[in-house]
Amino acid sequence: MAAGAIMRVEQNTQANTQTVSLPSSTKITLTINGVRRELQVEPWTTLLDLLRLNLDLTGTKKGCDHGQCGACTVLVDGKRINSCMTLAIMKDGSEVMTIEGLAQNGALHPLQQAFIEHDAFQCGYCTPGQICSAIGLMREGHATTADEIRESMSGNICRCGAYPNILAAIQQAMAHRRNVDRVAGERSVNPIANERSVNP
Amino acid sequence: MNNFSYTRATDITSAVNEASREATAKFIAGGTNLIDLMKENVARPTRLIDINRVPLNRIEETKDGGLRLGALVTNADTAYNDQVEKRYPLLSRAILSGASAQLRNMATDGGNLLQRTRCYYFYDVATPCNKREPGTGCSAIEGFNRMHAVLGTSDQCIAVHPSDMCVALAALEAVVRVTGKNGDRAIPFSDFHRLPGDTPQIDTNLEADEIITSIDLPPKGFADHHAYLKVRDRHSYAFALVSVAAALEMDGNKIKGTRLALGGVAHKPWRSKEAEELLNGKAANSDNFQAVAETVMHGAKGFGHNTFKIDLAKRAIVRALKHAAQMEAPR
Numbered sequence: 001m002a003a004g005a006i007m008r009v010e011q012n013t014q015a016n017t018q019t020v021s022l023p024s025s026t027k028i029t030l031t032i033n034g035v036r037r038e039l040q041v042e043p044w045t046t047l048l049d050l051l052r053l054n055l056d057l058t059g060t061k062k063g064c065d066h067g068q069c070g071a072c073t074v075l076v077d078g079k080r081i082n083s084c085m086t087l088a089i090m091k092d093g094s095e096v097m098t099i100e101g102l103a104q105n106g107a108l109h110p111l112q113q114a115f116i117e118h119d120a121f122q123c124g125y126c127t128p129g130q131i132c133s134a135i136g137l138m139r140e141g142h143a144t145t146a147d148e149i150r151e152s153m154s155g156n157i158c159r160c161g162a163y164p165n166i167l168a169a170i171q172q173a174m175a176h177r178r179n180v181d182r183v184a185g186e187r188s189v190n191p192i193a194n195e196r197s198v199n200p
Numbered sequence: 201m202n203n204f205s206y207t208r209a210t211d212i213t214s215a216v217n218e219a220s221r222e223a224t225a226k227f228i229a230g231g232t233n234l235i236d237l238m239k240e241n242v243a244r245p246t247r248l249i250d251i252n253r254v255p256l257n258r259i260e261e262t263k264d265g266g267l268r269l270g271a272l273v274t275n276a277d278t279a280y281n282d283q284v285e286k287r288y289p290l291l292s293r294a295i296l297s298g299a300s301a302q303l304r305n306m307a308t309d310g311g312n313l314l315q316r317t318r319c320y321y322f323y324d325v326a327t328p329c330n331k332r333e334p335g336t337g338c339s340a341i342e343g344f345n346r347m348h349a350v351l352g353t354s355d356q357c358i359a360v361h362p363s364d365m366c367v368a369l370a371a372l373e374a375v376v377r378v379t380g381k382n383g384d385r386a387i388p389f390s391d392f393h394r395l396p397g398d399t400p401q402i403d404t405n406l407e408a409d410e411i412i413t414s415i416d417l418p419p420k421g422f423a424d425h426h427a428y429l430k431v432r433d434r435h436s437y438a439f440a441l442v443s444v445a446a447a448l449e450m451d452g453n454k455i456k457g458t459r460l461a462l463g464g465v466a467h468k469p470w471r472s473k474e475a476e477e478l479l480n481g482k483a484a485n486s487d488n489f490q491a492v493a494e495t496v497m498h499g500a501k502g503f504g505h506n507t508f509k510i511d512l513a514k515r516a517i518v519r520a521l522k523h524a525a526q527m528e529a530p531r
Binding site (some may be wrong): 136142154 | 201202203204205228230231235236238239248250252274276280299301302303305306429435436437
């Protein structure tokens with residue numbers, strides 16, 4: 001799938017766009033980490049490939065590319081999904097948040113900070129997906145106990161086996177949020193967070 | 201993944217029209233199975249018809265007091281829906297025992313019914329597979345078949361349907377509502393999926409131009425006495441080796457009605473009315489449940505690696521019925 005080579009950002013002049021043969025490419029609009037972007041995509045480009053190959057947002061990782069490992073987890077309209085199992089064109093008009101969009105004004109998101117404090121990774125390859133998934137988990141508000149958090153994070157594999165520390169980091173971030181009304185940044189990046197996110 | 205055209209349908213009629221124009225077109229909703237199959241070159245549609253904007257994403261009460269699940273409601277929104285949790289907890293439990301949180305956020309209820317088997321040979325285009333390429337043979341029958349079916353198999357195919365949700369829907373006797381060129385149909389859940397027979401390439405009785413519009417749950421939800429037991433190789437995020445949806449109507453310790461459906465053992469969620477009727481008017485106890493298990497699994501046939509499923513299923517049936525009757529607590 002040579003999606004990356006052919007996709008084009010719409011900032012190009014009309015003339016430039018016409019020099020590329022794009023019989024089936026379509027213009028879509030995505031708001032990525034708060035920035036609205038008009039993009040020209042081919043139907044078979046996954047959201048993951050669009051982010052990594054075309055927009056250089058390489059924080060989101062490609063692991064299995066089959067929805068099994070969770071390394072590609074991002075938030076679309078506030079919900080965690082596998083970006084490898086999603087065609088970019090299907091998400092036209094959506095808001096996408098990736099690991100690059102979490103820190104606000106130079107301050108790490110509390111989950112990012114918690115991952116550092118709890119040493120919740122070794123190689124780090126799964127970490128962006130783990131963190132985006134955990135943000136989704138906290139917004140959903142269904143998991144509270146350790147067992148529930150483990151179950152709800154089962155779509156994110158860590159081959160280094162940092163699971164106990166990942167769990168501890170998530171629990172710290174959840175405690176942090178119980179102590180503040182809102183986690184700064186999360187809301188400003190994604191205004192569509194569901195109501196449950198306010199009161200986990 | 202092959203190149204393909206992409207169309208967006210915004211209403212049911214245009215979706216059906218698009219599908220009937222091009223035999224090799226496919227609907228896409230959540231995409232969690234189709235995109236995977238396309239990456240493996242198992243599915244090679246010439247056109248995807250994106251139905252995500254068709255307004256079928258609501259859960260609402262039906263006139264008969266049941267609940268209508270729009271085909272495009274996500275698995276997560278279904279499992280956590282207040283009405284589903286309260287009135288159909290069996291369905292909620294089954295959905296949440298499948299896939300991962302991310303996939304459940306994407307996958308739709310209609311798509312769940314139409315997902316294809318995860319048979320390794322079906323996915324591996326280098327091997328013969330009657331489901332993928334009719335007439336080439338079945339690699340699983342004499343190959344690795346630990347995940348495969350022990351009931352309702354044919355000499356063409358021993359694949360299993362992978363869904364958890366569908367096992368609960370079978371027990372609840374849901375109705376699948378569909379629309380096609382020839383109008384609307386309501387398909388009883390037990391008639392929706394097929395056994396492999398001589399046409400393992402056809403998973404369901406849905407016509408090519410038909411689209412699922414909703415899955416209707418009858419009023420009876422078995423909220424008081426139900427269990428979904430899933431036995432698998434990992435504690436989470438794994439397909440079932442055997443799963444059991446059990447639902448009972450009880451009067452004291454006496455059983456007035458039984459619904460039992462099995463996953464992981466056949467090409468469709470497996471029910472045995474004969475076994476269910478054994479419990480009519482009987483007491484909830486181990487002996488009676490054991491008799492049910494023996495009847496359900498009568499005629500089961502193992503293929504070597506999966507032969508363990510026969511005994512496993514019997515024990516799972518007894519345990520699920522005990523959970524449903526509240527004779528023992530689920531762990």
